[in-house]
Amino acid sequence: MSELDVREIPPNERHDRIHEAFADLEPGESLTIVNDHDPKPLYYELSAEVPAFDDEAYAVEREGPERFVAELPKAEGGAEPEAVRIADLDGEPHARAFPGAEPKTVRLSLDAGESVAEHDHPDRTVLFHALTGAFDVALDGEPHRVEAGGLLRFEGDRTVKPTAREDATALIVLAPRGEA
DSSP: OEEEEOTTSOHHHHHHHHHHHHHTSOTTOEEEEEESSOOHHHHHHHHHHOTTBOTTSOEEEEEETTEEEEEEEBOOOOOSOOOOOGGGOOOSSEEESSTTOSSEEEEEEEOTTOBOOOBOOTTEEEEEEEEESEEEEEETTEEEEEETTOEEEEETTSOEEEEESSSEEEEEEEEEOOOO
16 A cells, blocks of 8 residues: 655645556555545546546545545456446446446436536547437537437547436446557
């Protein structure tokens, strides 16, 4: 287990240093960081962009007014096939199908009229597969209707905002873009 006290690192350098230390870990190891604030933004960043981050095993404890200790676990690697049932995944509105594995695979369930805030997935190609219901998927503000059984593929550097036209579920695959 590695520990990194980021309180003395300039704020604009912290995330880069954390990413570097996390990348040096072996699968199954964890990085402990000591921070002066709740590292929730870092959690969201790692969860969205670092496939090896095991967000389900993440933990943070406040030990004082300016001391937060977080465990950033790296997922175990495995060669065995994995199988999950979409209906059995926990988490609303998002649930990771295979935490820490590439390509990142997420189940999205939204009630009619519910949406996810506009965001992007740089360095990813996105496959949005509507399983049930129908979605309006805005890409850079341009609407695309995706109904059950439909697929929408796009580059992740475009801003995306999915909205359910009715109760709907989608499977989203976020594949790393290969170098050409």
